[in-house]
Amino acid sequence: MQPAAGARVRWTAADLELLPDNGNRYEIIDGELFVTRAPHWKHQEVSGRLFALLDYWSQQTGRGRAAVGPGILFSEADNVIPDVVWASGERLAVLLDAAGHLSGAPELVVEVLSPGEQNARRDRELKLKLYSARGVQEYWIVDWQLQQIEIYRREQAALALAATLFSKDLLASPLLPGFGGSVASLFV
Numbered sequence: 001m002q003p004a005a006g007a008r009v010r011w012t013a014a015d016l017e018l019l020p021d022n023g024n025r026y027e028i029i030d031g032e033l034f035v036t037r038a039p040h041w042k043h044q045e046v047s048g049r050l051f052a053l054l055d056y057w058s059q060q061t062g063r064g065r066a067a068v069g070p071g072i073l074f075s076e077a078d079n080v081i082p083d084v085v086w087a088s089g090e091r092l093a094v095l096l097d098a099a100g101h102l103s104g105a106p107e108l109v110v111e112v113l114s115p116g117e118q119n120a121r122r123d124r125e126l127k128l129k130l131y132s133a134r135g136v137q138e139y140w141i142v143d144w145q146l147q148q149i150e151i152y153r154r155e156q157a158a159l160a161l162a163a164t165l166f167s168k169d170l171l172a173s174p175l176l177p178g179f180g181g182s183v184a185s186l187f188v
Helices: 041-061 089-095 117-134
Strands: 025-029 032-036 064-068 072-075 078-080 084-088 108-112 138-143 148-155 158-166
Touching: 025 117, 041 064, 041 084, 041 108, 041 138, 064 089, 078 117, 084 089, 108 117, 117 138, 117 148, 117 158
Parallel strands: 108 138
Antiparallel strands: 025 032, 025 078, 064 084, 072 078, 084 108, 138 148, 148 158
16 A cells, blocks of 8 residues: 555664665654765764763773764664764663664763754754653764864753853763863864
């Protein structure tokens, strides 16, 4: 049976198994499929530097773990691949499924913006809404072109913009006691 004219196709996590392994990144948000190409070199550098900071802090404190590009399967209709995440040891023990994917919200999610209006909309609107609804405690949106970081923190059951950091600022978080790094160092 064909969908009615104008009806929206709802994608599921099972549909992702049928898509080609061609270097594209496939994500589903509220049943809508998003396809992106391999990110810009600078995007990957910034992601790597953020991971390195979080990973070093995690190893020093033993409080949790960071990962680059992990899959998060919130539901059959919400399956995303953020650039970097951090989860406490306690939460990670509960969230990892048998396939090694997260089945719920880590405490911290980081998205590095890719050029283009559709990419910015996805990260600033759709993913913000998704992460907020699913219980992410902190969400960082990193704009490597403007060299700034928007920090969203959970306030009264929703993520709200808490700060916008610029090159002269220090990146820190109440989730990560003692964690810190120069914003400028991320964009070298």
